[in-house]
Amino acid sequence: MNKRNKLLIIIFIITTVVLIGCTSNSQVKEDVNSNSMTLTDMLGRTVSIDGNAKKVVAIGPGALRLYCYIDSADKVVGIEQLEKDHPTGRPYALANESLKELDVIGPGGPNNSPDAEKILSVKPDVIFSMYAYDKSAVDELQSKTGIPVVALSYGEVSTFDPAVYESLEMIGKIMGREDRATEVIDFMKNCKEDLNVRTKDIVxxxxxxxxxxxxxxxxxxxxxxxxxxxxxxxxxxxxxxxxxxxxxxxxxxxxxxxxxxxxxxxxxxxxxxxxxxxxxxxxxxxxxxxxxxxxxxxxxxxxxxxxxxxxxxxxxxxxxxxxxxxxxxxxxxxxxxxxxxxxxxxxxxxxxxxxxxxxxxxxxxxxx
CATH class of the missing domain: 3.40.50.1980 (Nitrogenase molybdenum iron protein domain)
Incomplete structure (x- = not known):
């Protein structure tokens, strides 16, 4: 084998190693960021989240309830005053009594604006929101806090409503609990089907x-x-x-x-x-x-x-x-x-x- 051929072989080997190395480094970077996600929330807003959330708050009517169906209350770092004061009639509060010991992040209620400063003080990774139905108000909260705000929905009828299923699926994705979200959605759908099957043929x-x-x-x-x-x-x-x-x-x-x-x-x-x-x-x-x-x-x-x-x-x-x-x-x-x-x-x-x-x-x- 002449010197020219040997040189070409050496260049080929070096080039191949470099390309493999570059491909490998690119893949590692992608894997590291594989949990980062961009999603469309229930108000049609595009929200980017850097990895599965470890700390959350849920604000507005019903947001904390939907979260509790999917993941542990241990990840909740603050609650609204209304949630703390009135547990009666809300099974998710009865099942998670530790919630009432958390710091207050705002007054709560459908007509009270969230307290951005108090939310910032507990440092959540994500805010699940049901406090407003217009994009501008939710965008404003996200702008004030610098924390991703994900709007949820109960839809038109709440019970057995597709919007609830979508909201639960979204929570599951953000929390890395997709399997649990699927289980909850299937459970609700199966209950609906069971009720219908028992009664649909009654004249x-x-x-x-x-x-x-x-x-x-x-x-x-x-x-x-x-x-x-x-x-x-x-x-x-x-x-x-x-x-x-x-x-x-x-x-x-x-x-x-x-x-x-x-x-x-x-x-x-x-x-x-x-x-x-x-x-x-x-x-x-x-x-x-x-x-x-x-x-x-x-x-x-x-x-x-x-x-x-x-x-x-x-x-x-x-x-x-x-x-x-x-x-x-x-x-x-x-x-x-x-x-x-x-x-x-x-x-x-x-x-x-x-x-x-x-x-x-x-x-x-x-x-x-």
């Missing part, structure tokens, strides 16, 4: 007509507070007398309309039960006109609207509503045990007993 003339009253909406209300296209009734294909008004969402009906509908069974949300009792004492003739009151077909529902929708409680309620309306289709369901099964899966702790102590059990209601 209309075999269904009791029904009504839900005293639903909370920006506060407690009496029997006239109800819901059109009520998501829990929709989930069990119930015959909701309110649906004839062809409206979706919170409705305050004229009480005389309830006499006209005269549903077979009436559910009363515990959140407004005392208001119903007070009104009954003032106007018993009205209530005694209703068949459900005369026949004792009055049933409870655990309140699930407190700082947005407590989805686990709403799902538990749906099984109880189904048990009352279609006992044969839910003969294998014990509502109390089902509630704890749901709470345990979502939050790691059975809290139905505490909810029942605070509000009341799944049961018939007596009003006198």
């Amino acid at each position: 209309e003339d075999k269904k009791s007509s029904t009504y839900i009253g005293a639903l909370s909406y920006k506060g407690s209300h009496g029997i006239e507070s109800t819901y059109g296209n009520y998501s829990l009734f929709q989930a069990i294909n119930a015959n909701n007398v309110v649906d004839e008004v062809e409206k979706t969402g919170s409705i305050m009906i004229d009480k005389e309309k309830l006499i006209e509908w005269n549903p077979d069974k009436i559910f009363i949300d515990y959140g407004g039960l005392n208001l119903v009792k007070d009104d009954y004492n003032k106007n018993p003739d009205f209530y005694d006109t209703l068949t459900a009151f005369k026949t004792g077909e009055l049933y409870s529902q655990l309140p699930y609207n407190f700082y947005h929708t407590n989805i686990g409680t709403a799902m538990a309620d749906a099984y109880y509503l189904g048990k009352v309306l279609y006992p044969d289709s839910f003969s294998d369901i014990e509502p109390e045990k089902k509630a704890d099964e749901i709470y345990k899966f979502l939050l790691g702790k059975e809290v139905y007993k505490k909810m029942a102590e605070d509000f009341g059990e799944f049961n018939k209601i007596t009003i006198d």
Whole structure:
């Protein structure tokens, strides 16, 4: 082999080694930054996050709840004053009592702006937000803190809403808990499917007509507070007398309309039960006109609207509503045990007993 060929071989070997080295160094850099991500949040904002978050805060109605479904409360480094002061009725707070010991990062509530300075003091890696529904307000908080702010959403109906699934998936990605997020989403979807399968083939003339009253909406209300296209009734294909008004969402009906509908069974949300009792004492003739009151077909529902929708409680309620309306289709369901099964899966702790102590059990209601 002549000198020229030897030289060419040496140059080829050196070039190959250099190229391999460069490729290797580039791959290492990519691996180091493989957890960095850019995502689109529920307000359509592009947010960049440098690796899986280790410390978080969650602000605004319902943000902390969705986070707790996915990851450990140990990673939460501060909470709102409202979360600290009012744990009643919020299973995620009952299941994670250590949260109330954290530093306060702002007042909380739907109408209070977050405190950027206090949030900065606890040094979170990411802020999960439900405090505002316009991009500019969320962008302003991110600008003030220099911390990625990820907007979440409960969508239109909260329970079994695709927006919730998207929000949970996003939290899972940011926290490196994609598998857990998938499990939670599948659990919710399976509950929805189970409720539908149990009830979808029940013929209309075999269904009791029904009504839900005293639903909370920006506060407690009496029997006239109800819901059109009520998501829990929709989930069990119930015959909701309110649906004839062809409206979706919170409705305050004229009480005389309830006499006209005269549903077979009436559910009363515990959140407004005392208001119903007070009104009954003032106007018993009205209530005694209703068949459900005369026949004792009055049933409870655990309140699930407190700082947005407590989805686990709403799902538990749906099984109880189904048990009352279609006992044969839910003969294998014990509502109390089902509630704890749901709470345990979502939050790691059975809290139905505490909810029942605070509000009341799944049961018939007596009003006198």
